[in-house]
Amino acid sequence: MKVYDNKNWWQFLFLITKSDTLSKLAPLILLLMVYSLGVAYAELHYFKVTADSWVKNLPQMHSLLSFVISMLLVFRTNTAYDRWWEGRKLWGQLVNTSRNLAIKIAAVTDSKDEEIRKFFRRAIPIYAFALKDHLQSKQTQYSLHEGEIEGLPAKVDVEKHVPNQIAKSLFAKVNLLYQGGKITGDQLIVLNGELSAFTDICGACERIKNTPIPYSYSVFIKKFIMLYTLTLPIGYAYLLGYLAAPIVGFVFYVLASLELIAEEIEEPFGTDENDLPMGKMSENIQRHVGEILE
Amino acid sequence: MKVYDNKNWWQFLFLITKSDTLSKLAPLILLLMVYSLGVAYAELHYFKVTADSWVKNLPQMHSLLSFVISMLLVFRTNTAYDRWWEGRKLWGQLVNTSRNLAIKIAAVTDSKDEEIRKFFRRAIPIYAFALKDHLQSKQTQYSLHEGEIEGLPAKVDVEKHVPNQIAKSLFAKVNLLYQGGKITGDQLIVLNGELSAFTDICGACERIKNTPIPYSYSVFIKKFIMLYTLTLPIGYAYLLGYLAAPIVGFVFYVLASLELIAEEIEEPFGTDENDLPMGKMSENIQRHVGEILE
Amino acid sequence: MKVYDNKNWWQFLFLITKSDTLSKLAPLILLLMVYSLGVAYAELHYFKVTADSWVKNLPQMHSLLSFVISMLLVFRTNTAYDRWWEGRKLWGQLVNTSRNLAIKIAAVTDSKDEEIRKFFRRAIPIYAFALKDHLQSKQTQYSLHEGEIEGLPAKVDVEKHVPNQIAKSLFAKVNLLYQGGKITGDQLIVLNGELSAFTDICGACERIKNTPIPYSYSVFIKKFIMLYTLTLPIGYAYLLGYLAAPIVGFVFYVLASLELIAEEIEEPFGTDENDLPMGKMSENIQRHVGEILE
Amino acid sequence: MKVYDNKNWWQFLFLITKSDTLSKLAPLILLLMVYSLGVAYAELHYFKVTADSWVKNLPQMHSLLSFVISMLLVFRTNTAYDRWWEGRKLWGQLVNTSRNLAIKIAAVTDSKDEEIRKFFRRAIPIYAFALKDHLQSKQTQYSLHEGEIEGLPAKVDVEKHVPNQIAKSLFAKVNLLYQGGKITGDQLIVLNGELSAFTDICGACERIKNTPIPYSYSVFIKKFIMLYTLTLPIGYAYLLGYLAAPIVGFVFYVLASLELIAEEIEEPFGTDENDLPMGKMSENIQRHVGEILE
Amino acid sequence: MKVYDNKNWWQFLFLITKSDTLSKLAPLILLLMVYSLGVAYAELHYFKVTADSWVKNLPQMHSLLSFVISMLLVFRTNTAYDRWWEGRKLWGQLVNTSRNLAIKIAAVTDSKDEEIRKFFRRAIPIYAFALKDHLQSKQTQYSLHEGEIEGLPAKVDVEKHVPNQIAKSLFAKVNLLYQGGKITGDQLIVLNGELSAFTDICGACERIKNTPIPYSYSVFIKKFIMLYTLTLPIGYAYLLGYLAAPIVGFVFYVLASLELIAEEIEEPFGTDENDLPMGKMSENIQRHVGEILE
Incomplete structure (x- = not known):
């Protein structure tokens, strides 16, 4: 466990530490951004998606499921934190x-x-x-x-x-x-x-x-995040064009970070930065x- | 309980294990997709739903209820996990x-x-x-x-x-x-x-x-998921056409998986893969x- | 408590048992549907609500409050279930x-x-x-x-x-x-x-x-559900016409069922189907x- | 604590008891409705807000923050109830x-x-x-x-x-x-x-x-509710005209009621209707x- | 801990105490508002963003992520309050x-x-x-x-x-x-x-x-809040013009306040106003x- 000064917000924006999820997820985020650019290019120049196209309404599904995915991640976060805190207790x-x-x-x-x-x-x-x-x-x-x-x-x-x-x-x-x-x-x-x-x-x-957390949840959460993120640019490319790439990257960064931190936290007896001293x-x-x- | 390497995300996307909910739900998902295609065909070619039609605003109801259904599933997930974890304790x-x-x-x-x-x-x-x-x-x-x-x-x-x-x-x-x-x-x-x-x-x-969880909740959650999913293509067919079929399938997969995993987890003394060793x-x-x- | 086979989803859709909330709420649901039809008729034929009308934006309020109502019901569900589970313990x-x-x-x-x-x-x-x-x-x-x-x-x-x-x-x-x-x-x-x-x-x-749960919550939740459902058709009649009636009925069924089940569960020492054996x-x-x- | 018959829903709609939050909040609700009417009048007749105006998109902010405010109120409700229930235990x-x-x-x-x-x-x-x-x-x-x-x-x-x-x-x-x-x-x-x-x-x-609950939360929740409600009519006046007044009143009634009940519940040793007998x-x-x- | 009269709502709106998060966050809020004005000016006068521009759909992402950020903050609030209350116990x-x-x-x-x-x-x-x-x-x-x-x-x-x-x-x-x-x-x-x-x-x-709470969560929440708020004016400038500045300021005030109060509460043995007497x-x-x- 690292002791740190909590007060400087700017520091946290630009600080990329060893334990940061950003560095761990970077390859996957880049891959997803390239994929999103490809999807956007295909839709804009190849399929020439127009306002008539059904594809533009796909984000409706992502809105509908955004509650489920958020709540699953909070469930994951809570259970991981509870284990960590129980270990500390x-x-x-x-x-x-x-x-x-x-x-x-x-x-x-x-x-x-x-x-x-x-x-x-x-x-x-x-x-x-x-x-x-x-x-x-x-x-x-x-x-x-x-x-x-x-x-x-x-x-x-x-x-x-x-x-x-x-x-x-x-x-x-x-x-x-x-x-x-x-x-x-x-x-x-x-x-x-x-x-x-x-x-x-x-x-x-x-x-x-x-x-660990039951295998079924672990698999399901990861599968859900991947499917959610992979279908995201299909609808967003029409609405946001090439901007879909950074957005999909950011959404994946947020969702996958929570899963990643939970994985790290739930076994508090290792030698990671977050593990118990x-x-x-x-x-x-x-x-x-x-x-x-x- | 199966021990596994948690780290490979791609693996989880394509991995379909015996205990995976996807294989268990496959028949029902396919049925729902066929049903959705039927609804879409009827609306597009038979009823010829237009922008004037009231049916196109039906997804409003699904948005309104998406919080309730998410929270119910989280309640279900939490109580099932609590039993599993209590059994482990x-x-x-x-x-x-x-x-x-x-x-x-x-x-x-x-x-x-x-x-x-x-x-x-x-x-x-x-x-x-x-x-x-x-x-x-x-x-x-x-x-x-x-x-x-x-x-x-x-x-x-x-x-x-x-x-x-x-x-x-x-x-x-x-x-x-x-x-x-x-x-x-x-x-x-x-x-x-x-x-x-x-x-x-x-x-x-x-x-x-x-x-088990009280009968009333068990029945209500399943009934709610079925009614929610069965009415989904009616509104989506106008917005998303034949795309409604995979979307309805995916939404059902997510909602029913959570119910299914919860059912498996809440009785941890059997011989399933998630059960206690x-x-x-x-x-x-x-x-x-x-x-x-x- | 009734022991049952959990696996058949279709069964749950059409099954209407004695303890089902649907049969208990049926009169109120029907009343609300008739009321909604009346509201829709009045708006469509009497007031002739058009796209200029302010009334068509009323669902904005219902969206805004849908989180609050969902969360209240989850609070209600959690506390009722906790009592039931404590009684069982x-x-x-x-x-x-x-x-x-x-x-x-x-x-x-x-x-x-x-x-x-x-x-x-x-x-x-x-x-x-x-x-x-x-x-x-x-x-x-x-x-x-x-x-x-x-x-x-x-x-x-x-x-x-x-x-x-x-x-x-x-x-x-x-x-x-x-x-x-x-x-x-x-x-x-x-x-x-x-x-x-x-x-x-x-x-x-x-x-x-x-x-029981504090009187204030009990009254407030019921009052909130009734006010929420009674104002729902006013905005929906423009968007969904006579479809507003089944939708309002369904929304009320979902919200009131949760309240009803919670009431039944929170006192687990009676002789209901959900009560402890x-x-x-x-x-x-x-x-x-x-x-x-x- | 008052013992009552829980079953009659209509009764709860029209029943206004001494302990009801509606009677306590009535002056503030009326004041907010007058304020909303004033804002609506100003926007409609004085500033003549049109579809070009930026002000009409203000409700976007209220949607964005509606999750935060709901969750804060649930946090408040849960902690107040936990105290009350602990007192009872x-x-x-x-x-x-x-x-x-x-x-x-x-x-x-x-x-x-x-x-x-x-x-x-x-x-x-x-x-x-x-x-x-x-x-x-x-x-x-x-x-x-x-x-x-x-x-x-x-x-x-x-x-x-x-x-x-x-x-x-x-x-x-x-x-x-x-x-x-x-x-x-x-x-x-x-x-x-x-x-x-x-x-x-x-x-x-x-x-x-x-x-009591930490002073910071208590102040923050009240301040947030007031700012949220006071800015609500600004955007709603364009969308809902004079209808904004009852809506703002209703939203405030819901949010403030939860805070008010929580305040009453969290100290269960007084002589209120909700206090322990x-x-x-x-x-x-x-x-x-x-x-x-x- | 300060003892206070809870009843006067107006007082809380205008009251700015020493411990208030508003005074602590004021510099950062002002900075963000100036930044938002700059973004709005650039978009409106320099880039001349029109209805065709992809940028106008950026708020979709913020809606999608608003659940995640709300739930993270509630997780933060709950864990901080639990520590405070455990210290009191x-x-x-x-x-x-x-x-x-x-x-x-x-x-x-x-x-x-x-x-x-x-x-x-x-x-x-x-x-x-x-x-x-x-x-x-x-x-x-x-x-x-x-x-x-x-x-x-x-x-x-x-x-x-x-x-x-x-x-x-x-x-x-x-x-x-x-x-x-x-x-x-x-x-x-x-x-x-x-x-x-x-x-x-x-x-x-x-x-x-x-x-303290695991370092990873602490960093991630702050980073998420900053990225969320910094990208907010980009999409809002088109929808809300210069109004984006106060709105971004208000959203940041709400999100950052919750993080700030949590930080203050989670260590209840100091000499702050919220600390235990x-x-x-x-x-x-x-x-x-x-x-x-x-």
């Missing part, structure tokens, strides 16, 4: 859960017991880093603690589901504390919400990552948990 | 609940007690498989455990509600552990959330499966629970 | 809660103690039946158990709030088990969520039943609870 | 919470201990009455109990936040029972959810009451709690 | 949590133990003040208590995350009470919800503050907590 919950667990561990355990604090100071932020790598399909081997802690593995097994192993270690450690009498049953219950939340967050992120958030978790459990 | 919760239960069982029970682990390694994923079969109205007999466990049936009874029996066995097993002193009361409370969640998820999936998700649950409880 | 929760309570009771109590099982096998489904009757303003006297159980009334008092009495008996029974040492405090906490849920569901259903759901609860607690 | 929760607390108190305390029952039979419904008065900025002094209960004040202090004091007394009383050994710790946990809910509901109602709901709570704790 | 929760914690502390601790009450009377409202300063990036040093309390720092460290430190102190203090036997384990569980809520609220506010709310928390714990 889940990572916000991860921050909260990490902090709350650290605050509670700091309170319920003996502040002199450096070994407990060390474990959680290390294991809590690792969950965030591991989830980030898991969502980006990276395989990283994390060591959970130095030295030997009975019943806890020191390293994760990259062949298996990594965040699950860290969640399991966290829960196992808390249970060891409970069985060893270092925390009471009431305190175990108090810690339970945070411990379950890690796996809930992981599963919800996986859901967003693995489930999971690396930075993981570092924040590390810093804050470190502060709390120091 | 429920199965995501099933994944989370299965993992969390496995993680907690792994932590609170003795890691040497192979019999407990064996039971949960088997019973947790079976819930997912049984729910899948239940939602697809299949009757499968599952054996919950080998050998004899006091108070637990070894097999489900396919005449009764299958997921309920597995949920009951899970709860009964946890209660046996509690009564046998293998887990404490605090740990019972900690496990309670996950145990209740199974049945909540099952009930919510049944709700989506058994409750419940089989694959159940296998994932099996693998992950196996990893955690090994 | 609440009854889905009732199913889940009944099952979960039965599963937990089956697990935590002695499977030989037939008296406890008998009580819950009877009392849990009665809550559903009582809620159904309560929402449909029927007064039915239920007997909760045969024989004498200390501290529990055997019959409900139909003069008082019936579901409350059953919820109270359920909670009282669980508390008796707790005080008698048949369940532990931890198990009491585990049962608490389900026991509270019954009353929450009842209150939420009452809220939907007792609170509460009786069937109650029977399902009875069967499933019976299976679990047998 | 909160009061529904208050009903549920009051009933559940009464049911639980009835179950966990000795049914012979009349003093406990008396306290809750009085204190629970008083919360509802006090919240109603608090939201309507009334100051009423409630006495919580007769006689002396150690640690509980007998009367509220009207200078301070009244609902807080009642919530505090409820919690204090429950805690007294716990400390006096009349309820166990497990039962205290079971009662905790209801006790916290009172204050959560109160705070959420205060939020709705104290936070908090008094009646409080009495229901009193009756039901009385039935349960008798 | 979070602060409402902070009020509730603070009150509930105070009520519970008042009930579960000895009312004679002035030291405990003093601590919470001070520490609970400080959380609100600290969160306000944290969200506005101010660094304030708070002292949590006077005198020495074992295990609790007396001052916060402004170099670290301030709200976290206060949440940690609150949890540590409650845990001290638990370990010192002043509250029981059941009471600890009862207090847990409120203690976790503080950090959840803080994290959610940080999420809203740190995550966090200072006042913090003071209310202080007063109410003081009343409860006095």
Whole structure:
């Protein structure tokens, strides 16, 4: 995610950034403009379309369907944004859960017991880093603690589901504390919400990552945009002549941009400019948990 | 659900997959086009509609109603998508609940007690498989455990509600552990959330499966689309002549496709291409629970 | 709710069921068509409206307002559907809660103690039946158990709030088990969520039943539809002549149908075709609870 | 809230109730109609606008902006309704919470201990009455109990936040029972959810009451409606002559009504016809709690 | 947030407040009007555009795209308002949590133990003040208590995350009470919800503050508005002559205002007129907590 100054409108008109849809769509827009010029030339010079021609009333259909296409694109935009925002909320919950667990561990355990604090100071932020790598399909081997802690593995097994192993270690450690009498049953219950939340967050992120919008909608919207734009110059050539070319290009730019941005936004766990800054958030978790459990 | 490369726009224009609405609607579209040609022929050659004719202003009505029809279809699309997404969320919760239960069982029970682990390694994923079969109205007999466990049936009874029996066995097993002193009361409370969640998820999936959109809306939308499309060529034949036929076909294709996709999406537990990959998700649950409880 | 085959489009065009809005609106539609014919006759033969007349531009206003009216109707449709779906969710929760309570009771109590099982096998489904009757303003006297159980009334008092009495008996029974040492405090906490849920569901259903959409909206939408349709033929008579009559009828049919369906849907606890099958759901609860607690 | 028969459409056309927006907007509508007549007179007789005049194309702008204004009004309508419905839900929760607390108190305390029952039979419904008065900025002094209960004040202090004091007394009383050994710790946990809910509901109602829609939107929507309507007759006078006056009046009536209803709805705790029947709901709570704790 | 009388419509027409978008957009609007006059002059006197010219049909494109632009702006408005309202809800929760914690502390601790009450009377409202300063990036040093309390720092460290430190102190203090036997384990569980809520609220506010709408949408909407408005006078100059200038200005005012208000609203934790009155709310928390714990 790029931080920017929102205020200068002119800047946005001429600014063409790497992530801009204009640069991505440029080849297709040019192709459509050439096609529109061809259609206009054919109608004006070859078929010699006149006011009697039926073709001049074709834009009626485009008006009729303009509502449907607009609403479909808004549906697309809304669902894509909802996924993106849900992804952001889940990572916000991860921050909260990490902090709350650290605050509670700091309170319920003996502040002199450096070994407990060390474990959680290390294991809590690792969950965030591991989830980030898991969502980006990276395989990283994390060591959970130095030295030997009975019943806890020191390293994760990259062949298996990594965040699950860290969640399991966290829960196992808390249970060891409970069985060893270092925390009471009431305190175990108090810690339970945070411990379950890690796996809930992981599963919800996986859901967003693995489930795109239904295939039927995805295909239908693209097909509709293409058919709509390809038939547009046929009627416009009579009304607007060669001006039809830039207009068709502009209409396609608007419609296709919305589809393109939606595609980019709906999977927020990648490394695009619009994707969530999971690396930075993981570092924040590390810093804050470190502060709390120091 | 089919995984595909989203990026190639041209591909989508010409691609006609099995699930494409175009192939499903083709007969009706052709019929409508023939009908439109008939209307156009009648108006142009038989009735000889002229600029004085009132019929030429009929498209005014279609413009007026184009907002209503668009919005109805968006309402339809939104509600269908919401059901689909809720179904997906429920199965995501099933994944989370299965993992969390496995993680907690792994932590609170003795890691040497192979019999407990064996039971949960088997019973947790079976819930997912049984729910899948239940939602697809299949009757499968599952054996919950080998050998004899006091108070637990070894097999489900396919005449009764299958997921309920597995949920009951899970709860009964946890209660046996509690009564046998293998887990404490605090740990019972900690496990309670996950145990209740199974049945909540099952009930919510049944709700989506058994409750289509109200009959009145379903009938009204279809009736509206048919009346709208059937009256369209009457006015368009004057303005667009024989061109009315492809246009009416295209308008119907767009409107009916949205209704058709919505119908397919709103019940996400079938075996269509857009339906949820419940089989694959159940296998994932099996693998992950196996990893955690090994 | 009627189960039907969704696939045949032609069927929907000609099908006129009892619940169809067409039959309900028929008298008003006919009246409006006669009125429109009168307006058309007056304009064409009496006032002899010509192209100079201002009246011919009146449809401009109807175009301008067509967005507002469409959006209002979508707002109406969305809120009505949300209530209907919320009602369905609440009854889905009732199913889940009944099952979960039965599963937990089956697990935590002695499977030989037939008296406890008998009580819950009877009392849990009665809550559903009582809620159904309560929402449909029927007064039915239920007997909760045969024989004498200390501290529990055997019959409900139909003069008082019936579901409350059953919820109270359920909670009282669980508390008796707790005080008698048949369940532990931890198990009491585990049962608490389900026991509270019954009353929450009842209150939420009452809220939907007792609170229609604000009076102002209801009046305004109806007034707007009537004024919009009554002024429509004035402008259309010039453009469309006697064709204005079927068109005005069709526009009114579409607009008023949406309002009519919304009215029917927004209170889902009646006995209309679109209303929730509460009786069937109650029977399902009875069967499933019976299976679990047998 | 007024209960009414929804079915008679004609009634709604001619019915002008006290709460009707028509009577509230009448002066402004009349003023706008006079203004429109003035504009029409000036254009027709003074400026003698002809078909060459640019002014006749002004309605193009109004068409272009009609989507924006419709959508803004729908946004306004949706947010106002959401607040109203949230307010209703909160009061529904208050009903549920009051009933559940009464049911639980009835179950966990000795049914012979009349003093406990008396306290809750009085204190629970008083919360509802006090919240109603608090939201309507009334100051009423409630006495919580007769006689002396150690640690509980007998009367509220009207200078301070009244609902807080009642919530505090409820919690204090429950805690007294716990400390006096009349309820166990497990039962205290079971009662905790209801006790916290009172204050959560109160705070959420205060939020709705104290936070109108952002000032910027409120100003912008009104300004937009006024500018839109004031420029409307300029273009319409050429097209529609003196007919512009009733049309401008009607358009303003529709747009302003939506804004007006939204304003009325968004604060649902007053004493308007559309506001929530908090008094009646409080009495229901009193009756039901009385039935349960008798 | 400014409190105002909503009723006077005329006032809103002429009122131009500091926060009004009109004053902010004035320079750009003037520039666009001058540009439009230039375009109109060029077309009318230089190019002498006639009825044959293709340019006169350009507004067709603007009609076609007016739905898309309206819907994009509504999407923008909705998401901005949702953030604003979510921010308001979070602060409402902070009020509730603070009150509930105070009520519970008042009930579960000895009312004679002035030291405990003093601590919470001070520490609970400080959380609100600290969160306000944290969200506005101010660094304030708070002292949590006077005198020495074992295990609790007396001052916060402004170099670290301030709200976290206060949440940690609150949890540590409650845990001290638990370990010192002043509250029981059941009471600890009862207090847990409120203690976790503080950090959840803080994290959610940080999420809203740190995550603007995706960059792609922000750029695209602004670019679309600029291109739409800049091409508008080209077609309008033929239809509306010099009138195109005020019209283009008005259209831009409407479109850009919505974007501008959305930008202002979407980050509700600043010090703008539309931003949340966090200072006042913090003071209310202080007063109410003081009343409860006095």
